[in-house]
Amino acid sequence: MTYQAPISDITHILTHIADIDEFLKNGYAPNLDHDLLSAILEEAGKFAGNQLAPLNKIGDQQGCSLSNGDVKTPDGWVEAYKEWSEAGWASLASDEQYGGQALPHILAQSVGEFWNSANMAFGLCPLLTQGAVDAIAHHASDELKNVYLEKMISGQWTGTMNLTEPQAGSDLAAIKTKAVPKGDGTYAIKGTKIFITYGEHDLTENIIHLVLARLPDAPEGTKGISLFIVPKFLPDENGNPGQRNDLLCTGLEHKLGIHASPTSVMSFGEKDGAIGYLVGEENRGLFAMFTMMNLARLSVGTQGVAIMERSYQQALNYARERLQGAAIGSPKGTMDPIISHPDIRRNLGQMKAMTMAARAICLITAKHMDISLNATDETDRSTAKNIAALLTPIAKAFSTDLGVEATSIGIQIHGGMGFIEETGAAQHLRDARILPIYEGTNGIQAIDLMFRKLPLEGGNTVNSCLGDLKTIAENLKKSPDIASQMGPYLKTAIDDLEASLSHLQSIPTNDPAPLYYAATPLLRLFGISLGGAYLIKGAIAASSADSPYHLQQTAIAALFSHQFLSQTDGLKNQIISGATTLEQQTEKLFS
Numbered sequence: 001m002t003y004q005a006p007i008s009d010i011t012h013i014l015t016h017i018a019d020i021d022e023f024l025k026n027g028y029a030p031n032l033d034h035d036l037l038s039a040i041l042e043e044a045g046k047f048a049g050n051q052l053a054p055l056n057k058i059g060d061q062q063g064c065s066l067s068n069g070d071v072k073t074p075d076g077w078v079e080a081y082k083e084w085s086e087a088g089w090a091s092l093a094s095d096e097q098y099g100g101q102a103l104p105h106i107l108a109q110s111v112g113e114f115w116n117s118a119n120m121a122f123g124l125c126p127l128l129t130q131g132a133v134d135a136i137a138h139h140a141s142d143e144l145k146n147v148y149l150e151k152m153i154s155g156q157w158t159g160t161m162n163l164t165e166p167q168a169g170s171d172l173a174a175i176k177t178k179a180v181p182k183g184d185g186t187y188a189i190k191g192t193k194i195f196i197t198y199g200e201h202d203l204t205e206n207i208i209h210l211v212l213a214r215l216p217d218a219p220e221g222t223k224g225i226s227l228f229i230v231p232k233f234l235p236d237e238n239g240n241p242g243q244r245n246d247l248l249c250t251g252l253e254h255k256l257g258i259h260a261s262p263t264s265v266m267s268f269g270e271k272d273g274a275i276g277y278l279v280g281e282e283n284r285g286l287f288a289m290f291t292m293m294n295l296a297r298l299s300v301g302t303q304g305v306a307i308m309e310r311s312y313q314q315a316l317n318y319a320r321e322r323l324q325g326a327a328i329g330s331p332k333g334t335m336d337p338i339i340s341h342p343d344i345r346r347n348l349g350q351m352k353a354m355t356m357a358a359r360a361i362c363l364i365t366a367k368h369m370d371i372s373l374n375a376t377d378e379t380d381r382s383t384a385k386n387i388a389a390l391l392t393p394i395a396k397a398f399s400t401d402l403g404v405e406a407t408s409i410g411i412q413i414h415g416g417m418g419f420i421e422e423t424g425a426a427q428h429l430r431d432a433r434i435l436p437i438y439e440g441t442n443g444i445q446a447i448d449l450m451f452r453k454l455p456l457e458g459g460n461t462v463n464s465c466l467g468d469l470k471t472i473a474e475n476l477k478k479s480p481d482i483a484s485q486m487g488p489y490l491k492t493a494i495d496d497l498e499a500s501l502s503h504l505q506s507i508p509t510n511d512p513a514p515l516y517y518a519a520t521p522l523l524r525l526f527g528i529s530l531g532g533a534y535l536i537k538g539a540i541a542a543s544s545a546d547s548p549y550h551l552q553q554t555a556i557a558a559l560f561s562h563q564f565l566s567q568t569d570g571l572k573n574q575i576i577s578g579a580t581t582l583e584q585q586t587e588k589l590f591s
């Protein structure tokens with residue numbers, strides 16, 4: 001299987017949808033210019049295709065092995081990670097003070113897509129490490145930053161996120177891991193964490209765990225959670241790995257997919273307690289952890305884009321090579337490539353349109369993250385922060401839901417051969433299936449959108465987002481051909497989204513059940529509306545050119561309009577009347 005980084009598609013989105021020229025002109029990425037942007041995308045694409053993609057199937061087949069608490073990654077993993085980190089890829093979006101390149105998240109997400117398309121099990125390691133770096137950089141003391149950040153940013157050490165426990169799942173209020181003060185500024189950590197991605201491995205000399213735990217006198221619930229750095233090896237006076245900490249990987253999960261990513265069961269404090277260092281304030285650990293979680297959620301959305309792209313490329317190649325049946329108009333008995341058959345074309349077109357729409361949403365979200373960090377005007381920073389917050393659950397959930405749908409279509413295009421592991425099509429669906437689950441299930445993302453993000457700034461943030469969609473619809477007047485093809489679909493989608501939001505605002509807060517039932521279809525409606533509008537914006541910008549590539553972008557936007565924007569009326573009905581029906585009928589169904 002080959003993988004070609006979709007540099008042209010990403011460049012199109014950056015240029016015509018994310019307005020990268022204005023972004024750079026306004027100083028939101030002071031270390032980036034067009035030449036450097038192009039060079040980084042080109043080199044990252046080469047590394048992903050040449051070094052990481054060939055290991056994808058090997059990793060899936062071999063998986064990881066655990067022996068006496070040590071994990072061995074598949075053949076080629078150690079060498080690939082060493083080459084990847086030495087090339088500087090680990091440090092793209094991190095602080096220059098600690099050896100980072102201070103490049104924007106919009107670029108880091110673009111490159112991150114390449115790693116995850118080429119080899120998702122590999123891409124998970126830097127994804128979690130970058131999140132840990134951000135949490136430490138924003139909340140830890142200068143002393144802790146000086147010890148850990150440089151080596152993590154360089155890729156010399158990796159990082160993890162330790163939230164979940166067997167009895168708690170997504171309910172962090174129920175975690176039981178303890179942190180007992182030792183009297184010297186450190187804490188003894190005792191407890192068990194599960195589903196810890198790259199919790200143990202052989203890629204680096206040290207692994208830095210971020211662990212949620214409770215102090216002895218902590219309040220109940222999420223208000224009593226603190227965050228701790230718990231390194232595998234305690235750094236010595238020179239900052240090098242010293243004494244082994246009291247923590248151990250006691251198991252590896254046997255998973256549906258991402259076999260080469262070691263999902264670990266971690267035991268802290270089987271003896272005297274693992275030594276941990278407080279990050280931020282006591283009982284404010286969840287606040288600190290969400291710095292990591294928000295970036296991780298966007299990055300998981302990018303994983304959804306990545307797996308769609310990989311599945312699409314494979315399905316497209318197969319459809320061009322597989323001979324079966326006569327195409328319409330071909331002589332009887334002819335064996336034509338299956339790409340000539342209408343239903344195969346419909347499926348491939350949907351995969352491509354889904355990928356481009358989700359990619360645009362993720363990159364626009366990253367853009368607003370960058371503005372929130374780098375704008376000189378405080379109002380601009382605050383506005384961008386809120387827009388990024390609104391878009392993050394949509395980017396995560398919409399993109400990963402589509403990832404599962406698209407990879408399933410990829411198998412369908414292969415027919416029976418897609419169900420056979422040798423073709424590799426099934427791996428993409430198996431790998432994709434975790435994405436709607438981890439970093440907060442997509443149901444949780446929908447609830448977050450409904451109850452936390454829609455009310456931001458008294459509703460001004462979501463109204464601003466709607467205003468952007470209306471501006472795109474208004475700009476359709478400049479392109480009559482595109483307006484006639486896509487304008488009615490976009491207008492209907494915007495109207496359906498507004499009507500849905502207006503209805504939800506009218507529901508009494510003392511009976512929130514209908515809001516919970518409506519949360520998932522609302523997120524889907526929002527994602528489809530955003531994705532369609534962004535693709536149409538790109539088509540408007542491309543309409544002045546007549547190259548095959550720009551004509552393709554217009555075709556993608558038209559296909560998304562007809563196949564996906566056309567669904568918004570049904571989603572609106574689910575939200576307005578279906579939520580109440582669901583509430584009533586499930587009472588009978590599960591009585």
